[in-house]
Amino acid sequence: MTNEMFKKEAFKKSVKDNVKFLYRKTIEEATQEQIFQAVSYTVKDVIIDNWLETQKAYDEQDPKIVYYMSMEFLMGRALGNNLINLCGYGEVKEALEELGFDLNCIEDQEPDPALGNGGLGRLAACFLDSLATLNYAAYGCGIRYHYGMFKQQIKDGYQIEVPDNWLKNGYPFELRRPEYAKEVHFGGYVRAEYDAEKGATRFIHEGYQAVKAIPYDMPITGYDNDVVNTLRIWDAEPIVDFELDSFDKGDYKKAVEQENLARNIVEVLYPNDNHYAGKELRLKQQYFFVSASLQEAIAKYKKKHDDIHKLYEKVTFQMNDTHPTVAVAELMRILMDEEGLGWDEAWEITTKSVAYTNHTIMSEALEKWPIELFSRLLPRVYQIIEEINRRFIAEIQAKYPGNYEKIKKMAIIYDGQVKMAHLAIAAGYSVNGVARLHTEILKNQELRDFYEMMPEKFNNKTNGITxxxxxxxxxxxxxxxxxxxxxxxxxxxxxxxxxxxxxxxxxxxxxxxxxxxxxxxxxxxxxxxxxxxxxxxxxxxxxxxxxxxxxxxxxxxxxxxxxxxxxxxxxxxxxxxxxxxxxxxxxxxxxxxxxxxxxxxxxxxxxxxxxxxxxxxxxxxxxxxxxxxxxxxxxxxxxxxxxxxxxxxxxxxxxxxxxxxxxxxxxxxxxxxxxxxxxxxxxxxxxxxxxxxxxEVINYENNGGYDPNVIYNTDEEIRQVLMQLINGTFSSDTELFRDLYDSLLTNKNTDRADRxxxxxxxxxxxxxxxxxxxxxxxxxxxxxxxxxxxxxxxxxTSDRTIQEYVDDIWHLDKVIVRKK
Ligand code: HBZ
The missing domain is CATH 3.40.50.2000 (Glycogen Phosphorylase B;)
Incomplete structure (x- = not known):
């Protein structure tokens, strides 16, 4: 027990009070959902005190902070988990029993905040739990999707996707923080202006559409240590003043576009895993949360420190896959265009601050943005990536003179595309895989050229779970x-x-x-x-x-x-x-x-x-x-x-x-x-x-695959199974599973049979x-x-994984919050 509030009588009173002021009801009249809300507010009360204490400890001790940048946080329900981590589960269960409720049923009232697809998003959630439990200062940075992963219904054996309106009843474990709102800019053009006084060219971004990013904070409780870290997810709102302005100027169209942009940007999580779809809105989402998060991290740093050159001593950004990799160029932009640094200074800071985790070798998952789309949406950021690319190619040339194959394979911009993984590796001070075998494959196959050129960046961090x-x-x-x-x-x-x-x-x-x-x-x-x-x-x-x-x-x-x-x-x-x-x-x-x-x-x-x-x-x-x-x-x-x-x-x-x-x-x-x-x-x-x-698999792949028909023709039992896909055994429509059958035996729809x-x-x-x-x-x-x-x-355990990230990549300091 860490808190008086979880003493049974105090807890029961607090729940009753919450039911009263939230719903003007007595506990007998309240629905299970209302009890869930009331219980959650009581728990949040406890958390808020620890949250304040944690913030104070961070302010006093000034530890290095990791910003875990991720498009996805698959958190799962918060109530039960918070009770576990606050060591109040047993007590609260009993208290609720005395009120006539079953804690399990109350927990079932909570929607799963499903702001992620699968493994990658869940890993981010486990990492936040371990960071808080191990007393490290960390922020999760992400997006407050209004609709998370869809709900799946099975109708007549088919998957039906139903929107997941997880915010419908209000989510008790979040806190809106409008005072930390940031502006994010899209589109427009860049104007170069020579500053004679400084003898330097300034780049000015104009004619853009602006969106206001509003952070919502969710508490991340550590286990039995009073630490409460923050998952900061950004929502989007139109910029009202600007809208009126443009209306006055007769720029009504632009005002409406800005409003739509804000509405669309955080609407829904893309439900693809390990597949890149190349949608413009996805790139908007990426830049939106990355820009807001970086602005916030730098503002926070500057409150306590005056030398921006030492940013990396107190701050590190971990990029969860390539999805937030636009952070590389955005950090450069902020350091140069807003902090007034030159390229070399900005590059040194950036390359000491960002690190990249790779989660897949599947080629269809790699993010490659068409130049046309990228430069239109983010003209200044694109310009910076062009310059990063130019310098990176010069480095490749210096190391491998005359070897144009290397440039073709490693350039950040090539064939009309911006390759995000190449950008992440060129700029990151660390590149890690997520299991030993995976990291070896990265080093020896997929990213071999990069590994040869900069072996010191590569390392393995085998995943873990909480x-x-x-x-x-x-x-x-x-x-x-x-x-x-x-x-x-x-x-x-x-x-x-x-x-x-x-x-x-x-x-x-x-x-x-x-x-x-x-x-x-x-x-x-x-x-x-x-x-x-x-x-x-x-x-x-x-x-x-x-x-x-x-x-x-x-x-x-x-x-x-x-x-x-x-x-x-x-x-x-x-x-x-x-x-x-x-x-x-x-x-x-x-x-x-x-x-x-x-x-x-x-x-x-x-x-x-x-x-x-x-x-x-x-x-x-x-x-x-x-x-x-x-x-x-x-x-x-x-x-x-x-x-x-x-x-x-x-x-x-x-x-x-x-x-x-x-x-x-x-x-x-x-x-x-x-x-x-x-x-x-x-x-x-x-x-x-x-x-x-x-x-063996890689060997086959490098040599044109294998022939499944040999097996089909020689193994009667396997052939029987395959025949049953198309002979009516499992559907009166014999064509229903024809594609699956074909995918195993022919290369009709893919490059290879039985890929x-x-x-x-x-x-x-x-x-x-x-x-x-x-x-x-x-x-x-x-x-x-x-x-x-x-x-x-x-x-x-993700505790082990996180400790390895801390020791080898992040170098964070432990912070003690509990004063006992
Ligand atoms: O990340 C998974 C890997 O497939 C799995 O092997 C690994 O354990 C896990 C954590 O490291 N990758 C994903 O879950 N990937 C995605 O969900 C994903 C989502 C959006 C994308 C691409 C991938 O655009």
Whole structure:
């Protein structure tokens, strides 16, 4: 307990008071949603005091600050998490019970602030949690999208996207800060003016449209340390004065355009993951939040320091992928055009302040803006990028005289495009990948030329996840059990979990561990019954693949294998088969037709398999609608098997894999991303590994792919599965899945047949699945594997990841807030 407010009587009174003044109601009259609001305001009260204290400590101690720049923060619900981090969860639960409410139901009233797509956005959220918990001064900088990730409904097996109006009832954990508003400028033109006094040319940006950026702050509570950091997300408003002015001048059109610009810019999160669409509005979003955030960071720095040349001593900007990379040029612009520095001074400061994290090698994800669009929208910023490019090319030439191939491959502007990754690498003082294998691939393949030219910039930071949300909050039974056995230190030092290894052969402990898993499976079964109307047996193996839908993640391999098993059982009804529940959860980007077809296929297979009485319920297939952070917490806790089956080399890291492991689910996966390190920690005997290695995949790719038809023609069982896609087994419309069938066998719509090596890996995957079944039948053996997965997951805390960023990249100072 850290706060008097969470003493039961004080808490109850505060909730009652809030209900009264917010809704003019008594607690008996209030709806659950109103109780949620009232409880949240009480919690916010507690947070505000710590927030003020934290701000004061930062003011006094003047630590270096990291600004984590990200288009996405997939925060998930705040109420439960804040109660956990403030150590008030138990007390508040009891207090609410005394008032006749169930805290879980109250938590369910909160919309998921889903301001992100998937792994990249969730990583940003885990990082903020760890930064606050480790006593580092940090700001998350992002966008206050009015509509976050869409809600997914499944109708007739198809995904339907429904807008997510998360702000509809007002969000209690945000604070509007109009006093820190900034202006951001788009369009117009640049005028050069010679300043004779200074003997220098000034560049003046004119004729632009202006938008007002208004920050909203969300508190980020550290665990049991009174630290409250800030996630600052920017909203857009039209500039009213200007509007009237232009109206007076008869420039009505411009006034309306400015109003529309403001309205559109923060309207909605682009729901693409690992895919670049090249939309103008997306670039507007990027520049909007980057410019506002940089202006704010510099204003804050200048309040305490007069020498702008030393900015990098107190400030560092981490760019979460290339999405905020326009920061490089915007910082240059501010330093030169507003602070009056020359190019060399500005460049030195910039290149000591910005660092870049790469999250993908998928070429379709790389951001390359057409020059025409970029220079029209951001004329001054474009001019600066041109100059950065000119100087960078000169450097390349100096290092590799006469080697024009290098320029072609490395230039920031080439072929009519602005390449954001090249800009990030040229300017950043650090370039990191997100798992060891991924970083090696960057160094040796994708970014080889850059690595050769500036090896000192490259480093690895294997991703991590916060155990506060994904174990302490998501799996209270296991959390309590762990604390009973090894004490509570794991909450802030996950390496402690290794102490559980001594229980690997302790029958009582193993029994308890699996009982908890069973109860979590019952909780998920209840959720599935309520939300899908499908009954699943918690005694069956819960085999789970939850993540964004993407071809490289190979949900298709999983469902094809389900079809294969179904055929086996139908053909050999006497065959021994351990009942299995295949659980899927995935959103497809709204414009990604193949991904949406795969969702339809999963649901069609589910329809057939779940309703085929002849297989005695041995296989169930469930597609969990609207997979998101809040139901993920229930799903991870209940999983027996963690499906991490991406084509090797394609998944930069994965972070779901870590959440499953932490909750005691062995990995069934390829040697890809962080799976490699998971296997290293837990031992190959406690995982189920299959498939081509990343070297093999890359080798095939560099030599024109492979021929899946050889497999199709020689493997009868695989051929049968594929035929069932087009012979009416899963749809009376035999053409419905034709594209999926074709994608595996022909290069009709892509450059290669079976781009993701599904057929190549099929047999190896089926073997691994067989090993899973055998292993599961050995109850004690399985329990040991499961427990060891939890025990060996210590490395994968985002606390470790953040400490590595601090030690190697950011060099932040710890700040103590609690005065005890
Ligand atoms: O970032 C993911 C990687 O695929 C995953 O392997 C890794 O673990 C995770 C964290 O490092 N990448 C994404 O989630 N990417 C996006 O969501 C994305 C969103 C918008 C884009 C591009 C990518 O324009």
């Amino acid at each position: 155990q506060r949300r994904f174990l302490l909050h998501a799996n209270p039974l296991l959390a309590d059990w762990i604390t009973e056995h090894i004490g509570p230190d794991w909450i802030t030092d996950l390496s402690q979990l290794k102490k559980l290894k001594v229980y690997a052969d302790d029958e009582k402990a193993l029994q308890e561990f699996m009982n908890i898993k069973f109860r979590n499976k019952e909780r998920l079964a209840k959720y599935i019954l309520e939300h899908n109307g499908v009954e699943v047996d918690p005694h069956s193996i819960f085999d789970v693949q939850v993540k964004r839908l993407h071809e490289y993640k190979r949900q298709l391999l999983n469902i094809l294998h389900v079809i294969y098993l179904y055929n086996q059982i139908k053909m050999h009804p006497e065959m021994e088969f351990y009942p299995r529940t295949f659980i899927f959860g995935a959103k497809a980007s709204a414009g990604y037709a193949t991904a949406k077809k795969i969702i339809k296929l999963i649901n069609s297979v589910a329809d057939v398999v779940n309703n085929d009485a002849s297989i005695n319920g041995k296989i169930k297939v469930v597609f969990i609608e609207n997979y998101r952070v809040s139901n993920a917490e229930i799903i991870f806790a209940a999983a027996d098997v963690s499906e991490q089956i991406s084509t090797a080399s394609k998944e930069a890291s994965g972070t779901g894999n870590m959440k499953f492991m932490l909750n005691g689910a062995p990995t069934l996966g390829t040697m890809d991303g962080a799976n490699v390190e998971i296997v290293e920690e837990v031992g190959a005997e406690n995982a189920f590994i299959f498939g081509l290695s990343s070297d 993701y090596f599904i057929l190549a890996d099929f047999r190896s995957y089926a073997d691994a699945q067989k090993r899973v079944e055998e292993a599961y039948k050995d109850e004690k053996g399985w329990a040991k594997k499961a427990l060891l997965n939890t025990a060996c997951s210590g490395k994968f």
